[in-house]
Amino acid sequence: MCSSDSRPNISANKPAEEVKELHDELDFETVVSPNGLITICGFGSLLSERSARITFPDLINFRVARLNGFRRVLADLAPVRRGVARPETKEVSSLSVEPCExxxxxxTAFEVKISEIPSFIERGIEFRFLAVLAETLDGKPFDNPALLCAxxxxxxxxxxxxxxxxxxxFQLCGQYNIDKIWQDDILPCCPYLRHCYMTFEHSWNLNGKVTV
Structure with a gap:
């Protein structure tokens, strides 16, 4: 069962301790590893290490991982704020994820310093920040929770x-004529989707298929 309102929905196969909502910087500190780093989960343009380094130039340990209990969804009007969307055709959406049993x-997963988190929060202010437990492709859970934008x-x-x-x-959205950020009747923003496709194609392709 998928959660359309995106609130963390803990299912029978996903223990409560595996998903935690992070509300402020103090919450983020609870998922910092002993060496002072936070793990980020990437699902769109962050599937590419080159692309991820544009946002996090000092990231380390970039790798592929699996996240259970979530699906990708096109519902976020962020490209409108960035000036690359086409509101007249509803080609306005970027990727996010939502809980889905x-x-x-x-x-992808990689580590960044805790000092990079405030700017990360500012860039993704329209998202729900979750601490989730990702795993390796052979099913081994990570030692520490990872940060996910949902x-x-x-x-x-x-x-x-x-x-x-x-x-x-108005400062965040209204000035861009956005009266509703999260919508279900919109189409992918073409420049953004092309960027995600190229990111995936140039990085890795596990099964010969490309999906969003």
Missing amino acids: GESLIV RYSDEEFFQIRCKGSKDIY
């Missing part, structure tokens, strides 16, 4: 990220 994703809800975004302020919402 019985599904699994091939993702689908949020517009109500929570307004009340929590914008603190219920219409002025803050």
Whole structure:
């Protein structure tokens, strides 16, 4: 069963300790490894180490992993803010993920310093931040939780990220004529989707098929 509102839905095959929502920087500190690093899960453009290093130039230990209990979804209007979308044709969406029992994703994982997290939060402010337990391709769980950007809800975004302020919402979204961030009746943003495809094609292809 998939969770359309994106709130972490703990299923029988996903123990509660494997998924935890992170609300602020103090929460992020709870998933820092003993050597002061945080693991990031990548599922879109971050599938490529070259692309990931644009955002995290000092990342280490880039690798392929598996994440159970989630699926990719095209529902986020972020490309509109970045000026690469086509609102007139509804080609406006980028990738996010949402909980979905019985599904699994091939993702990437890598470590970054805790000092890089504040800017990461700022860039992905429209997302729900989750600590999840990824695993290697042969099924061995990671030693530490990984940080995942998941689908949020517009109500929570307004009340929590914008603190219920219409002025803050205007700064983040309203000035781009966005009155609803998360939508189900939109199409992929073509430049973004092309970037994800090229990222995947140039990095690795595990089964000869490309899907989002």
